[in-house]
Amino acid sequence: MYESGLVDAVMIATPHYDHPPEARKAFAAGLHVLIEKPAGVYTKQVRQMNEAAAASGRKFGIVYNQRMNPLYVKLRELIASGELGEIRRTNWIITNWYRSQAYYDSGSWRATWAGEGGGVLINQCPHQLDLWQWTIGMMPSRIRAFCHFGKHRDIEVEDDVTAYVEYPNGATGVFVTTTGEAPGTNRFEVSGDRGKIVVENGNMQFWRLRESEREFNKRNHVPFAAPECWKVELPPFGRSPEHVGIMQNFTDAIRHGTPLVAPGEEGIRGLSISNAMHLSTWLDDWVDLPFDEDLYERELNRRIAGSRHSKRAELQSAAPVDLSGTH
């Protein structure tokens, strides 16, 4: 198909491991590419894909449809424009990914190192891992993560994660996720020098300081005083165009040169955080970003070698699954 001359662009929605090699084939054939998330399973293969994309000069997008969500668009815009001041702390509790054993048993490739290359971080969380850095415009500089593998379910990969991060400016953050809890939480809190924003239950709450905390602290002489804080009501948010929006934006980029909302090259960011969380757990130590990609690949390969998943098992698993509840 790539070489048929009948298509200008492809959307790659294969299993995770195959995103980078398929994309590279498509770029080699001069096609534009839109890949599903995650960009790949390990950053080394994704870096090679990014290089192929750059060399091809074709459009390269990733289906980060949550970047179309007006809540996160507004959060990013408020932060980029300085309304929240310098970022001090992020905290994302994203535990509403309930998956029963029946879900994991529905495909032998699921939740295996050989089949998926990870668990809740690689399958359920790519959107949040992307938004976590995209909204604040900052990647962590180091990570100390605590992944639990097969804690709630009979699986090989992580189904429960708590991670602590530090950013280059001294800010700190926490990311908590699991597929084992019901009912979960989806709450993203960001605090800065000028206030705090909480995105939860499809709403945004915004508290804004009248002056920056730093300025207040400098001039204040009253021991228990605090800066004046406003609870701000924002105008109503519209609906999120989600996948339709991403597809339209990709088409517009090809046809009219419109900037991509989710350039494919940025898929490596969330994946770097995800890989670093695995690596920190495996090493039981800090991981600085950027991390040693060869080391990650070696550690992953050790787990793939011991994985219960094999090609034979994959062929046996042919039962169709209702995917209507997934993303």
Next chain:
Amino acid sequence: MYESGLVDAVMIATPHYDHPPEARKAFAAGLHVLIEKPAGVYTKQVRQMNEAAAASGRKFGIVYNQRMNPLYVKLRELIASGELGEIRRTNWIITNWYRSQAYYDSGSWRATWAGEGGGVLINQCPHQLDLWQWTIGMMPSRIRAFCHFGKHRDIEVEDDVTAYVEYPNGATGVFVTTTGEAPGTNRFEVSGDRGKIVVENGNMQFWRLRESEREFNKRNHVPFAAPECWKVELPPFGRSPEHVGIMQNFTDAIRHGTPLVAPGEEGIRGLSISNAMHLSTWLDDWVDLPFDEDLYERELNRRIAGSRHSKRAELQSAAPVDLSGTH
């Protein structure tokens, strides 16, 4: 006064370091003792105080007035009675302790190793550190903490903390606190095998699964199904009697043998968590509980030796401070 024969009981509200030695003097004189929080600065001195209390046979209480708060009383009761099932995760964001530099400058003993023996953990958080374990009925088994010392203010001690904990049953938890943010958050989330409770803004939100997640998972065969979840409205909560309640309970214990809501011996629990958070940061490593108390004391003493606070400085700081906003 202890030996005067004129008093039956004393309340000790001295600086933190002096709680244990003063309590021991009072017990030696045969008095009942109610101490302010924290129980002391390091667990070794608190353990000695607890032994003196036990040997004296007198009543020993601690001013954990938040144990009188009907929200936390109800949380504890719901968990103890099994309504939430086995605990899976705790998450407390307690960052609404805004303190400006003017606060820290109001007393030279404040926020010093020699004067206070710690920062936000020892001064602002003792209630939450106690409630964190009291409500769920479980102490962490190990802690990995990330304290930042003098991050937001010109002080020696911690003013910004993120800690990850693991419990004996495999549950995990996060505790985040700071005095540097405005407006902060006070949100305590607990999830269990039977649902989730969030205490925030003086309210409790309670989601209860109709059957335990474990039982559901065992019998379920539908990949994307989840257990039926009820949002439960609890009857209104009354006001918290706080300090008045603690004082009355202490008096009732002496006069009528009423069980203490906050036995003094339990002060060591929250302090153990606090000490372990310091120690984990200083060692940049895990700390198992119970930890090496002599090691903690040695590490603390090194910091006291280098502390900017001295007795001379204390004498110079005589300016009265309006404490109406504190606890």
